[in-house]
Amino acid sequence: MAPVRILTAVPICDGHDSAINTINLEFIRHGIEVVYLGYHRKVEDIVRTAIQEDVGAIGISSYNGGHVEFFSEVVRALKHKGADDIKIFGGGGGTITQADAAAMERNGVDRIFFAGTALSDMADFVRENYRNTHRRRAKATADMKLARALTEIEDRYAKGKSGKRPAAKKIRGQKSRGGHSTVIGFTGPGGAGKTTLIDELVLRLLQRDRKAKIAILSHDPSVVGEGALLGDRATMINSQDDRIFMRSMATRGQAGGLSPATGECLALLARSDFDYVILETVGTGQEAMPFRDAVVQKTVLVMNPDYGSRLQLQKIVMLDLADLIVVNKSDQDRARTAVSEIEQRMRQNKREQRLLSTVAKRHRDPGVDELCDWIMDSGTNAVVPSRADASRGATGKRSGKRVEKARKNPSTALRSAQDNRATGHATQTRGRKS
Ligand code: B12
Numbered sequence: 161m162a163p164v165r166i167l168t169a170v171p172i173c174d175g176h177d178s179a180i181n182t183i184n185l186e187f188i189r190h191g192i193e194v195v196y197l198g199y200h201r202k203v204e205d206i207v208r209t210a211i212q213e214d215v216g217a218i219g220i221s222s223y224n225g226g227h228v229e230f231f232s233e234v235v236r237a238l239k240h241k242g243a244d245d246i247k248i249f250g251g252g253g254g255t256i257t258q259a260d261a262a263a264m265e266r267n268g269v270d271r272i273f274f275a276g277t278a279l280s281d282m283a284d285f286v287r288e289n290y291r292n293t294h295r296r297r298a299k300a301t302a303d304m305k306l307a308r309a310l311t312e313i314e315d316r317y318a319k320g321k322s323g324k325r326p327a328a329k330k331i332r333g334q335k336s337r338g339g340h341s342t343v344i345g346f347t348g349p350g351g352a353g354k355t356t357l358i359d360e361l362v363l364r365l366l367q368r369d370r371k372a373k374i375a376i377l378s379h380d381p382s383v384v385g386e387g388a389l390l391g392d393r394a395t396m397i398n399s400q401d402d403r404i405f406m407r408s409m410a411t412r413g414q415a416g417g418l419s420p421a422t423g424e425c426l427a428l429l430a431r432s433d434f435d436y437v438i439l440e441t442v443g444t445g446q447e448a449m450p451f452r453d454a455v456v457q458k459t460v461l462v463m464n465p466d467y468g469s470r471l472q473l474q475k476i477v478m479l480d481l482a483d484l485i486v487v488n489k490s491d492q493d494r495a496r497t498a499v500s501e502i503e504q505r506m507r508q509n510k511r512e513q514r515l516l517s518t519v520a521k522r523h524r525d526p527g528v529d530e531l532c533d534w535i536m537d538s539g540t541n542a543v544v545p546s547r548a549d550a551s552r553g554a555t556g557k558r559s560g561k562r563v564e565k566a567r568k569n570p571s572t573a574l575r576s577a578q579d580n581r582a583t584g585h586a587t588q589t590r591g592r593k594s
């Protein structure tokens with residue numbers, strides 16, 4: 161049986177995330193898949209996420225006041241979108257009074273939990289009430305249809321791949337601009353900066369091509385008991401945008417970096433009207449070859465400079481296979497050594513591979529600019545994967561005139577969202593090619 165999937169978040173202007181972090185862990189221990197959006201989140205971001213992730217309910221943790229209005233606004237926005245089958249629940253310790261809770265419930269909030277409630281009681285409530293809350297939506301948007309189709313694929317795998325195959329039509333409906341997606345797979349050890357790097361890349365792609373639509377398929381591991389904390393959205397700032405469709409997937413028992421349903425989900429996204437489809441694996445180990453069976457045209461290995469010794473590099477299989485190797489966290493002391501050791505290791509491969517160093521955490525990092533150039537260039541050589549290719553991988557050609565035009569005219573003015581992740585330090589330029 162597929163696990164219950166919910167979204168949790170903390171409202172705008174509220175940084176109290178310690179309660180929700182504790183609650184999330186309890187939920188996943190009870191077999192629930194939790195997509196965590198993070199703190200300081202707007203109503204529209206919460207609603208967009210809930211729809212794309214196709215969750216049964218949204219749990220909001222609110223401490224800084226304004227909860228009556230905020231929760232009600234989420235209810236209203238869901239109704240407006242025709243997605244009011246998604247339930248709202250939450251808490252905020254003593255800051256939400258009984259009278260506030262009564263008002264919120266009158267406004268359509270399902271349930272408020274007060275201080276002193278046992279965590280396991282809340283998890284039981286979620287499991288009992290938020291399974292299969294989905295109903296057919298009369299006016300389903302393109303995002304809703306796509307999200308539901310992805311759920312159907314995941315559910316079919318959860319049932320052991322029996323059941324009806326979702327229709328293989330183009331779900332998003334609108335005209336595909338060019339009709340082709342460039343599919344790029346990102347992998348590497350946990351904490352190397354994959355998610356941060358993808359978020360910075362997305363910012364550049366959105367700015368360089370004002371019409372670009374991007375899908376992100378992100379993976380996190382399922383824990384024993386089948387729950388999972390799907391937390392990549394909490395790191396992502398720029399990817400909360402109407403031009404981005406993001407879906408978080410749990411590995412649901414499969415080792416190696418992806419979920420059993422990834423291949424089909426990815427193929428569906430690649431057939432939809434996205435210009436770029438970005439795949440992020442879970443943090444992988446030395447032996448991982450996550451893209452062997454997936455439909456990706458370009459593969460990126462993101463490395464942390466602190467991988468140990470030169471000898472360790474001999475054991476990392478993806479160093480042979482990746483098209484591009486990124487040494488992220490180049491602000492760290494060991495980065496220069498890492499670049500030179502990895503360069504030497506790549507020479508053994510005798511094939512065309514590139515090496516870049518980046519500081520994904522820093523704004524306007526030239527290394528990430530180069531990564532974006534490389535991705536946009538690779539778009540000119542990419543191909544739409546056919547359904548048949550879904551299980552065996554694909555490469556080929558794509559006409560990429562618009563991509564090329566956008567690449568030659570990159571916007572230098574990065575929007576202010578970028579400043580949200582400001583480190584505040586202007587360190588030296590570090591972008592570097594092999
Ligand atoms: C920890 C804490 C902090 C930490 C936050 C750490 C963090 N990263 O979260 C720190 C010290 C940083 C902090 C800072 C501030 N805080 Co503070 N903080 C608290 C404190 C002590 C505990 C909150 C908590 O985590 N409780 C633990 C949870 C697990 O238990 P609970 O609250 O009882 O919740 C239960 C249920 O409600 C439910 N629940 C809660 N959320 C959810 C969500 C879901 C989905 C579900 C199902 C259930 C659920 O779970 C629990 C079950 O038992 C409260 C006081 C208090 N005792 O509540 C003040 C409090 C919330 N903070 C307060 C204030 C004012 C601030 C600051 C503005 C202070 C300042 N002037 O700088 C800043 C703002 C920070 C920010 N950026 O938003 C006020 C808010 C007042 C108000 N709303 O009118 C409070 C109430 C303190 C007070 N009495 O003045 N704070």
Ligand SMILES: Nc1nc2c(ncn2[C@@H]2O[C@H](COP(=O)(O)OP(=O)(O)O)[C@@H](O)[C@H]2O)c(=O)[nH]1
Nearest residue numbers: 350351352353354355356488489490519520521
């Ligand atoms: N010092 C430094 N930290 C970074 C950099 N890029 C990401 N990080 C931090 O590394 C941590 C893990 O990043 P994340 O993107 O979640 O890694 P992932 O597990 O590979 O997806 C986060 O705390 C990031 O802020 C970087 O270039 N330099």
Ligand SMILES: [Mg+2]
Nearest residue numbers: 354355392440
């Ligand atoms: Mg990640």
